[in-house]
Structures are given as structure tokens and as C-alpha cells.
Amino acid sequence: EADIYQTPRYLVIGTGKKITLECSQTMGHDKMYWYQQDPGMELHLIHYSYGVNSTEKGDLSSESTVSRIRTEHFPLTLESARPSHTSQYLCASAAGEESQPQHFGDGTRLSIL
Amino acid sequence: GQNIDQPTEMTATEGAIVQINCTYQTSGFNGLFWYQQHAGEAPTFLSYNVLDGLEEKGRFSSFLSRSKGYSYLLLKELQMKDSASYLCAPMDSNYQLIWGAGTKLIIKP
Numbered sequence: 001e002a003d004i005y006q007t008p009r010y011l012v013i014g015t016g017k018k019i020t021l022e023c024s025q026t027m028g029h030d031k032m033y034w035y036q037q038d039p040g041m042e043l044h045l046i047h048y049s050y051g052v053n054s055t056e057k058g059d060l061s062s063e064s065t066v067s068r069i070r071t072e073h074f075p076l077t078l079e080s081a082r083p084s085h086t087s088q089y090l091c092a093s094a095a096g097e098e099s100q101p102q103h104f105g106d107g108t109r110l111s112i113l
Numbered sequence: 114g115q116n117i118d119q120p121t122e123m124t125a126t127e128g129a130i131v132q133i134n135c136t137y138q139t140s141g142f143n144g145l146f147w148y149q150q151h152a153g154e155a156p157t158f159l160s161y162n163v164l165d166g167l168e169e170k171g172r173f174s175s176f177l178s179r180s181k182g183y184s185y186l187l188l189k190e191l192q193m194k195d196s197a198s199y200l201c202a203p204m205d206s207n208y209q210l211i212w213g214a215g216t217k218l219i220i221k222p
Contacts, residue, residue, distance in 0.1 A: 035212075040198075043156075043212040090155055098143055098208050099163065104155035 003027060006091050006105035014113050019078045021108045023091030031094040032074040033102060036060055036087045043090065049074055081112045115139045117213035119201055124219045125191055133186045133199050133216045141206020147175050147186050148200040150215065156200055159186070188218075196220045 004025040013019060025032065030051045035043040045058030049068040063085070065077050074093075078085055088109050092102040118136045125131040137145070144163035148156035162168055162177035162184065174187040186199055200215040 039152075040214065040217075042214045043200075045209070098204065099161055101146055101148075101158035101161060102210070103158070107155050 004091060004093050004103055004105040006089075006108050008108060009106060010109050010111075012111045012113065013081060015082060017081050019081050019110070021076045021078075021089055021091075021110070023074045023076070023105060024072050025074075025093040025103075025105075026072060027093060027095070027103070028071060029093035029103075030071070030096045031102075032068065033092040033094075034058075034064075034066060034074070034076045035090040035092065037090060038087050046089075047076065081110075083112045086110060086112050115205060115211050117201055117203070117211060119199075119213055119216045121214070122217045122219065124221060125188075127191055127193060127220055127222050129191050130187065130189050131191060131218065133188070133201075133218065135184045135186075135201030135213075137182050137184070137201065137203045137211070139182075139203050139205045139211055142179060143204040143206065143208055145175075145177055145184050145201065145203045146210065147173075147184075148202060149197050150200060151197045159199075191220050193220050193222070 007022045033048045034046040037043045044060045046060045047066040049055045055066050088107050090107045091105045094100050094102045116138050146161050147159040150156040160175040167176045172189045177184045198215040198217045202210040202212050
């Protein structure tokens, strides 16, 4: 069982605020991912990382940034929250081999007022 | 483009068998994953296929035909807890997973 933790679980915050969503994993996985998912919809890749100091943009990255200073930590920052950012944010990690599955955290449910 | 086609919703009876089909088109192919996702929760890994054929894992089996761009997930001896969405996610040439909206499976007593 992969151990991957996201905080906070729920966040309600006003428009224009800067938000950082935390994600940590204890498996030593090189690969980490951030997804956005609305109810009943597909996962959209926001950012991903294949190791320390390596980050790449997904198809929904334009309004957020990530960093990977330590293997276990992959925070996501929204510089200025907007109501359109209201969604569930899922963090995942995977071991290096391509056949290894992604293991997901419990998610952060974000509401922007 | 890359796309996945799965039925939006299926209904089955407790104790029965159900097959969830998935057809896909991707730029390159490096295997296909199936995930289960209960409402409001994160996806959990079920199976991985990279070669043609059937992989069996307890009550769940997954089949792949690379030439047809086709996979299915077979669930046997259905239980109420199997009510969830099932996501078919092929991996493209860049080793990125392509996600669809999945199939919502409803189990009735």
C-alpha cells in the first residue's frame, strides 16, 4: 500500500488568495503527478515530475506552479485563486518502471468563493 | 488525437458477472491500466496489461487486444461494494496515462 498524503482535505477560500496544496509520499517514488477532477469527469494532468528539480507541465498548468526540491514532497501553488479553480485536486506517485501504477492521495476538495 | 471510449453507465445484479469494454486510440502504446474509483474518492489500481491476452486477479480479470485497440474488465460474483466508476487508462508513447470519464457501474440487489 502506497503512503501518499495530501493536505488540506478541504479548503474554502476567497477569490484572489494564494493557495498551496501539499503532497508528500513515503515510498521513495521518483514520479509524482497533480491532477484536477470534477465529479463524473476525467482526470486532467496539471503538472508532473520525474525526480528532484525536474517538473513538467500538463494540459492544465497555466495558472499554477509546482516545485520538487525533495523526492517526497511535491506542492502545488495557485498564485491567485478564481472560482473556476473549484474542483478536486489529486496527487499521485509511481515507482520508476513504466509498468508500475500510480498511487493516489485522498485529494483536496477546493472551493473558491 | 487520443481518445477513450467506454460506456457511460452500466447496471448489474449482485452475484452476477459484468464486462466493461474500452476502446482507445493513442499515439503509441505502452500498456493499459484499469482503476476503480468510488464516488468522492481517489482512483485505486486494479490491473495492468501490456501484452495481448487475459490477466486474472481474483474476482477481476482484464483483457487486452493491442491490434484492435480494445480492452475489457470482467468482474465476477458482483458485490454491492463494486458499485463505482471504472477507468480505462492507456499509456501513450510519452508514458503518459490518457484518462477518460470511466464507466459508472451500479449494482442492484
